[in-house]
Amino acid sequence: MTQIGAVLVVDDQEARAAALIAALDDPCHRYEITPQAPDIEAVLGADSPWDCVICHVELLHVSWASVRRAMRSFDVQVPVLAVSDHRDMGSMTTALGLGAANFFVNPAEKPGLVLRAIERGVHHRQLQRDLVESNENLERANAELSHSLRILEQDQAAGRQVQKAMFPAHSLKAGDYWFSHRILPSLYLSGDFTDYFRVGEHQAVFILADVSGHGSSSAFATVLLKNLFARKRSDYLRRDDKTVTQPIEMLTLANRELLELHVNKYATMVVGCLDFERHTLQYSVAGHLPKPVLMTPGHIQYLPGEGMPVGLTPEATYGLDEIALPETFMLVLMSDGVLETIDEVDLIEREKTLLARLSGSLEKPGDLIRRLDLGDITSDDLADDIAGLFVSRGVR
Numbered sequence: 190m191t192q193i194g195a196v197l198v199v200d201d202q203e204a205r206a207a208a209l210i211a212a213l214d215d216p217c218h219r220y221e222i223t224p225q226a227p228d229i230e231a232v233l234g235a236d237s238p239w240d241c242v243i244c245h246v247e248l249l250h251v252s253w254a255s256v257r258r259a260m261r262s263f264d265v266q267v268p269v270l271a272v273s274d275h276r277d278m279g280s281m282t283t284a285l286g287l288g289a290a291n292f293f294v295n296p297a298e299k300p301g302l303v304l305r306a307i308e309r310g311v312h313h314r315q316l317q318r319d320l321v322e323s324n325e326n327l328e329r330a331n332a333e334l335s336h337s338l339r340i341l342e343q344d345q346a347a348g349r350q351v352q353k354a355m356f357p358a359h360s361l362k363a364g365d366y367w368f369s370h371r372i373l374p375s376l377y378l379s380g381d382f383t384d385y386f387r388v389g390e391h392q393a394v395f396i397l398a399d400v401s402g403h404g405s406s407s408a409f410a411t412v413l414l415k416n417l418f419a420r421k422r423s424d425y426l427r428r429d430d431k432t433v434t435q436p437i438e439m440l441t442l443a444n445r446e447l448l449e450l451h452v453n454k455y456a457t458m459v460v461g462c463l464d465f466e467r468h469t470l471q472y473s474v475a476g477h478l479p480k481p482v483l484m485t486p487g488h489i490q491y492l493p494g495e496g497m498p499v500g501l502t503p504e505a506t507y508g509l510d511e512i513a514l515p516e517t518f519m520l521v522l523m524s525d526g527v528l529e530t531i532d533e534v535d536l537i538e539r540e541k542t543l544l545a546r547l548s549g550s551l552e553k554p555g556d557l558i559r560r561l562d563l564g565d566i567t568s569d570d571l572a573d574d575i576a577g578l579f580v581s582r583g584v585r
Contacts, residue, residue, distance in 0.1 A: 194218045194240035194311030199226050201248050209243070209272070212297040213304050218311065225251070229259045233267045235321070241310035242269045243296075243303075244289075246280045253283050260287065266317055268310035270303065272296045361385055363393040364465030365582050369554050373526070373563065373575040380407030380456075381524045381576030382414055388425055388434055391466035394418070396439075397578045399477065399524040400456045410447060410454045410500075417443055436460040436473035440499055440507045444475075447500030455500035459522050463580065468514045473507045475499050479528060479540055482521040482547060483512075489548050491540070517583035519551050526575035527561065554579040 194217070200206035201224040210220045218240075225248065226232045232242060271284035271292045281292050290310060296303045361368040368385040380400035387393050398414050400407040421439065424430035432438045439460050447456065459481060461472035474480060474494025481492040496507040523543075531539045546561050554577070563575065 194307075194315070195238060196220050196241045196243060196307060196311070197226075197232060197239045198222045198243045199224075199232075199248070200243075200245040201225065201250075202245075205245070205274075209297045209303075212300040213307075214300065215304055215307070218307065229256060230263045233260070233265045233269070234263045235266045237267050239267050240314040241307050242267055243307075244269055244271055244284075246271050246273045246284050247275075253287065257287060266314070268313055270306050270310065272303075356383065357385055361387070361393065363387050363463070364391070366393065366463060366465050367579075367581045367584075368393065368395060369579045371554065371558055371575075371577040371579075380411065381526070381574040382411035383522075383576050383578045384415060384418060385578070385580075386422060388422065388462075391464055392434055393463045393465060394422070394433055395461050395463070395522075395578060395580065396458065397477070397522045397524065397576060398456045398458045399526075399574075399576065401454050403574070406452055407454060410450070410452060410456060413446060413450060414443060414456070414458075417446055434462045436462060436471060437507045437509050440473055440475050440496065441505075444499035444501075444505050445503070448503060450500075455498045457498045457525070459494070459578075461580075463514070469511060470514055470520075471509060471511045473509055475505075475507055478525050478536075479523055479543055482523075482544065484519040484521065484547065484551055485515050486517055486551060489544055491544070514582060517551065518581065519557070519584055520580040521547060521557065522578040522580075524574060524576040527563070527577075530562065530575075551581075551584045553584065554581075 196218050198206045198210065198220060200209075200222065203222055203224070206222045210222075226242075226244075231237060232239060265288055268290040269288065271281075271289040273280050273292070273294050276294045284292050291306045293299065293303055293306075356372060357368070357370060370383045370385070372381060372383070380403055382398045382400070383396060385393060385395035396414070396418060398411065400410040418433065418439070421430065421433035421442070425433050432442070440458060443456070443458065447454065456475075457477035458475040459472060459477050460475075461470055463470045472481070472492075472494065473496060475496045476498035477494075479491065480494055483490055483492050492510065492512065494508065494510050497505040499505065527543065528536070528539045531542045533539045533542055543561075547557065549560065552560070557579070558577065
């Protein structure tokens with residue numbers, strides 16, 4: 190039978206100790222006899238090789254007071270069974286006072302009781318070892334996890350800097366119109382994206398996208414969208430390809446490229462082309478909520494627009510809407526993260542509340558952000574990314 194524990198018998202009478210071991214008749218444990226244990230910490234401390242110690246209380250030349258003082262200097266980890274040839278209350282009190290797990294008189298006469306006590310002691314000691322090993326493994330795993338987390342945070346922070354570089358560097362003035370934006374990420378990397386740029390002599394294109402999910406994969410999809418619009422803008426400049434000024438065609442391209450990426454991501458989008466000589470806006474909505482908000486002096490409304498998100502199905506179709514732009518207005522496009530900051534459960538009620546919060550005098554985008562209670566918000570307070578795109582005319 191396999192030995193499962195190591196037992197040290199401390200007895201200065203070897204024959205007495207051998208008789209006890211013989212009476213136990215225990216093939217499951219390894220027994221060793223020693224007349225004394227001068228290094229108590231080595232026997233009973235955390236690094237002890239022993240699983241259980243049997244100690245005779247009638248040892249010669251042993252000062253139990255010295256033993257008690259020595260045991261105060263370390264954490265006793267090995268269970269001790271005290272044995273005696275006589276029923277002596279003083280010896281029993283001394284042994285139990287020192288922390289003995291059990292006390293046996295004439296142990297060779299009751300081997301079954303002693304053996305069960307040994308088995309409990311060995312089991313207890315091995316549980317302690319397992320716990321120490323588990324704690325050490327956990328500490329190593331935590332250290333490795335902390336290291337990996339630091340690397341991930343560094344990578345995410347670097348990715349955030351790259352993504353920030355993709356957004357417009359500053360506001361854009363095109364004719365009488367101003368374009369600006371605000372991004373509030375819930376994580377280092379955002380699945381929300383916006384861009385705007387002039388095309389030709391009298392047009393400006395803008396985009397607001399909200400990619401499903403969070404983190405790196407969603408941010409990667411925003412890189413694809415940025416690249417798509419940059420390519421088509423370049424095609425306009427080099428080849429007079431006017432696709433970038435056609436919202437429906439751009440959404441169709443975005444839908445196809447996102448499907449071909451095979452990252453199981455889709456995006457809601459609003460794409461618009463503003464003609465600042467004719468003062469008209471053509472735009473397409475691809476499943477985006479909330480819809481664009483048009484604010485004019487004394488009036489506020491959601492603009493119409495229907496269409497499926499890009500990246501869901503190759504059969505998706507999109508509609509085109511066109512409006513004449515008033516002399517004074519603010520067009521507000523927000524990602525759906527802004528709806529998560531509103532307490533109402535029902536989506537319709539959230540949209541009503543959003544309009545109510547935006548209602549009032551026409552102000553600059555920074556003032557509108559504060560009106561939405563987003564001025565001092567941090568990433569820890571956000572359940573979802575929030576992106577805002579603002580197009581204005583005649584707003585002081």
